[in-house]
Amino acid sequence: MMNTHRSSLRGxxxxxxxxxxxxxxxxxxSPLLLAAQAAGRALExxxxxxxxIDGVLACSAFASPFHRFSVAFSEYLGIQPTFSNxxxxxxxxxxxxxxxxxxxxxxxxxxxxxxxxxxxLLSGLSPDLALRSMTESxxxxxxxxxxxxxxxxxxxxxxxxxxxxxxxxxxxxxxAVTQREHARRTPGAQMTxxxxxxxxxxxxxxxxxxxxxxxxxISDGGAAFVxxxxxxxxxxxxxxxxxxLGAGECYTHEHIFLMPSLTTTGAxxxxxxxYAMAGCGPSDIDVAGIYDCFTGTVxxxxxxxxxxxxxxxxRFVEDGQMTYGGAIPTNTHGGLLAFAHxxxxxxxxxxxxxxxxxxxxxxxxxxxxxxxxxxxxxxAGFATNATTILGTESTL
Numbered sequence: 326m327m328n329t330h331r332s333s334l335r336g337x338x339x340x341x342x343x344x345x346x347x348x349x350x351x352x353x354x355s356p357l358l359l360a361a362q363a364a365g366r367a368l369e370x371x372x373x374x375x376x377x378i379d380g381v382l383a384c385s386a387f388a389s390p391f392h393r394f395s396v397a398f399s400e401y402l403g404i405q406p407t408f409s410n411x412x413x414x415x416x417x418x419x420x421x422x423x424x425x426x427x428x429x430x431x432x433x434x435x436x437x438x439x440x441x442x443x444x445x446l447l448s449g450l451s452p453d454l455a456l457r458s459m460t461e462s463x464x465x466x467x468x469x470x471x472x473x474x475x476x477x478x479x480x481x482x483x484x485x486x487x488x489x490x491x492x493x494x495x496x497x498x499x500x501a502v503t504q505r506e507h508a509r510r511t512p513g514a515q516m517t518x519x520x521x522x523x524x525x526x527x528x529x530x531x532x533x534x535x536x537x538x539x540x541x542x543i544s545d546g547g548a549a550f551v552x553x554x555x556x557x558x559x560x561x562x563x564x565x566x567x568x569x570l571g572a573g574e575c576y577t578h579e580h581i582f583l584m585p586s587l588t589t590t591g592a593x594x595x596x597x598x599x600y601a602m603a604g605c606g607p608s609d610i611d612v613a614g615i616y617d618c619f620t621g622t623v624x625x626x627x628x629x630x631x632x633x634x635x636x637x638x639x640r641f642v643e644d645g646q647m648t649y650g651g652a653i654p655t656n657t658h659g660g661l662l663a664f665a666h667x668x669x670x671x672x673x674x675x676x677x678x679x680x681x682x683x684x685x686x687x688x689x690x691x692x693x694x695x696x697x698x699x700x701x702x703x704x705a706g707f708a709t710n711a712t713t714i715l716g717t718e719s720t721l
Contacts, residue, residue, distance in 0.1 A: 357391075615627070615700075
């Protein structure tokens, strides 16, 4: 039986400001500077000053030496919060930042929290060092000595999905093609040149079955958000607050050889918890942001989050169901495959896009009448999964 106290978070907190730094290749700007640039824009968007922030939640940065990034960032910005933490659950960190922010505000630990992240994977590190920094976070005893970096773990799951359900390389490629088309409509996206399925399949093999264009980008960039109580959002007269309605997480394993299933992930549990808290289901969601480190990841998440049956994800994408006019427009900014991917802050870009969709600010890429959005973050070979459901109304 689900704990009834989980429902207490629904609609109690609201996102009142969102900001994005420059993304792509941004030379000469450190992770702290990129995070500060995004934070300044988020505070301006919220219409409040930095001294009104009493909490900071951040993700760590690969190109930065600070283990306590949230504390270093606060010092850099010139504030002294009374609640602060730096979270690191790999790619799932983005959603956990919002989930923890909602819980902290509801629990009285802070009134107004700045959720922030920034990294310079492209300019601050060489491509080899960027990949190595992410790879070295893996186990040093059982996996790394045998040549199993992060990309290979995700490739293993894609292989199994193809074997069990008949998913094809062409269907994987359609994810990249679709998201590149989305990026073409997004100002500031890193990659906007149209691509075809053939382009993906001819782009060179990275780790079977993934070709280069099946893999996410390496980028610089930061994002920041102002989260406060629903009551304070109303008192500030925020025009379109975006409420945190549901949250769920699941952590299934650390080592890929102990993953309970290679084709069903912890997103099944995290999504179920988030839907139950929000009081909605997959068919109610208008727009989604799904962590897309690889094309096959999106296909598996569409299944586990309930947007299509298990094993049908490849056909679902092939039929145009993850774009405009389909069942669930997904990664409408282009995602990590085409917009930008600056490490852990990359998952925050999905939040920025879904929030703007819910606020009706996406111009030609706007999803009509978007009122409910889902963002799912994952990482470490599907070891970590976190889901957040957002909406324009505090209750459903």
